[in-house]
Amino acid sequence: AQSVTQPDIHITVSEGASLELRCNYSYGATPYLFWYVQSPGQGLQLLLKYFSGDTLVQGIKGFEAEFKRSQSSFNLRKPSVHWSDAAEYFCAVGSTVGGADGLTFGKGTHLIIQP
């Protein structure tokens, strides 16, 4: 069975500082990996996805993530955070390109931005 671990429940970062959110997955075949962001009371917005090819993927809002098969990781990074980045971040894994069988989500990391 596939699973996703986000080891950090909360992370606090100063505005303008760099950010890295950790994600480890467990999946027997080629994983399809996603990062979603959720603002309070809202749905999920896709930040970026990894299907194949270049292991460093660029997303929206200045985010990027690096797929490391040897470490079963897909960490999310941003060089300089803005106050508007405060939100809940979910890493997810799917068994197909579109996650047509559904996605398995991690428990999320709550990002707090300090002024």
Added chain:
Amino acid sequence: DAMVIQNPRYQVTQFGKPVTLSCSQTLNHNVMYWYQQKSSQAPKLLFHYYDKDFNNEADTPDNFQSRRPNTSFCFLDIRSPGLGDAAMYLCATSRWDTEAFFGQGTRLTVV
């Protein structure tokens, strides 16, 4: 230009009173999903439709059912809501070769 629309955004229902949540899409995607997200938890897949084929997750309670009358619409029916069913319900759509697009969610309160 909302693409996955959930109605209502907020729903209050009485304990044991059937309730229906709706989802519509303008993307013409053939896969539609319902996820349940309880407070401070990860979204959990309840079931999904691949075209007209219904796929129920093994641990989805019998109290939850779904209907998909056509490509654009999908409904979540909760036959007898309990206090433990209070959650955000997220609808999503995809094609086999795209990522999932989520709606804004419906926050269900059971009183």
